[in-house]
Amino acid sequence: MGHNFLVAAFCCTWAIQLGYLGWIALKWQGQNRKIKASAGNPW
Amino acid sequence: MKKLLILLGFLSVIALMAWGFYQAIYAAPTEGTMGDVQRIFYYHVPHGMLGYLFFSINFVASLLFLAWRREQPAKALVADAWALAGAEVGVVFCSVVLVTGPLWGRPVWGIWWTWDARLTTSLVLWLIYVSYLLLRRFAAGPQMQTLAAVLAVFGALDMPINYLANRLWRTQHPSPVFFAGDNGSIESHMLAAFGWNVLAWAVWGLTILAIRVHVERRQQSIDGSEAAAALAGD
Numbered sequence: 001m002g003h004n005f006l007v008a009a010f011c012c013t014w015a016i017q018l019g020y021l022g023w024i025a026l027k028w029q030g031q032n033r034k035i036k037a038s039a040g041n042p043w
Numbered sequence: 044m045k046k047l048l049i050l051l052g053f054l055s056v057i058a059l060m061a062w063g064f065y066q067a068i069y070a071a072p073t074e075g076t077m078g079d080v081q082r083i084f085y086y087h088v089p090h091g092m093l094g095y096l097f098f099s100i101n102f103v104a105s106l107l108f109l110a111w112r113r114e115q116p117a118k119a120l121v122a123d124a125w126a127l128a129g130a131e132v133g134v135v136f137c138s139v140v141l142v143t144g145p146l147w148g149r150p151v152w153g154i155w156w157t158w159d160a161r162l163t164t165s166l167v168l169w170l171i172y173v174s175y176l177l178l179r180r181f182a183a184g185p186q187m188q189t190l191a192a193v194l195a196v197f198g199a200l201d202m203p204i205n206y207l208a209n210r211l212w213r214t215q216h217p218s219p220v221f222f223a224g225d226n227g228s229i230e231s232h233m234l235a236a237f238g239w240n241v242l243a244w245a246v247w248g249l250t251i252l253a254i255r256v257h258v259e260r261r262q263q264s265i266d267g268s269e270a271a272a273a274l275a276g277d
Binding site for chain 2: 003005006008009010012013016017020021024027028031034035038
């Protein structure tokens with residue numbers, strides 16, 4: 001039983017950490033789109 | 044050359060994380076009373092310690108923001124980016140503590156949660172910094188950064204209370220193992236595995252913090268350009 005809790009704890013840790021990293025990556029992509037759009041705007 | 048260095052840096056972080064995982068799961072001896080579930084210690088405790096580090100970065104950066112906001116606004120913006128990144132990474136680390144703690148407590152104590160001083164102040168700490176992030180996300184106007192910085196300075200008061208909670212009061216949470224004088228001790232192989240995991244998670248956390256600061260600085264530059272364009276009537 002302890003083994004299952006250990007696996008759950010390690011999986012949750014990585015899910016939280018990688019989830020946050022993924023969110024930063026999405027933010028970065030959004031910024032790239034914004035920069036591209038403003039560069040292409042003639043006004 | 045710069046890209047190669049960044050790639051090497053990322054590979055080093057991944058290698059260190061893998062080594063920390065190996066130490067926690069395979070190298071560290073199995074604890075006699077709790078068995079394998081005690082290995083949660085190698086993720087739970089480093090996350091708690093590093094959570095303090097990132098909240099402290101938020102605290103110092105918030106103080107600097109308040110000091111610089113009138114005379115040196117450019118420097119204040121840098122401090123603000125560090126404050127935001129520190130709070131976010133701190134919340135991530137604190138979230139791991141709050142999730143892994145009950146997963147350790149259930150098989151060992153027989154309960155998921157209890158309202159003892161250490162657990163309650165940990166939850167309050169997490170709530171303070173979540174409210175800080177919500178304030179930054181939803182408050183509008185030029186005072187938002189100042190309000191957030193003031194909240195951060197007062198919020199940091201919970202850190203020493205949380206740290207001392209299981210030293211000052213009797214708690215369900217175990218007594219401290221480190222910096223506890225004669226009351227705390229740890230087997231040398233366990234200490235080595237713990238040390239590697241502190242190092243691995245510190246490097247991971249600081250890398251993410253640096254990335255987040257960079258993204259926030261970029262956001263500040265985009266916001267600045269948009270505001271300038273709006274003023275120019277574009």
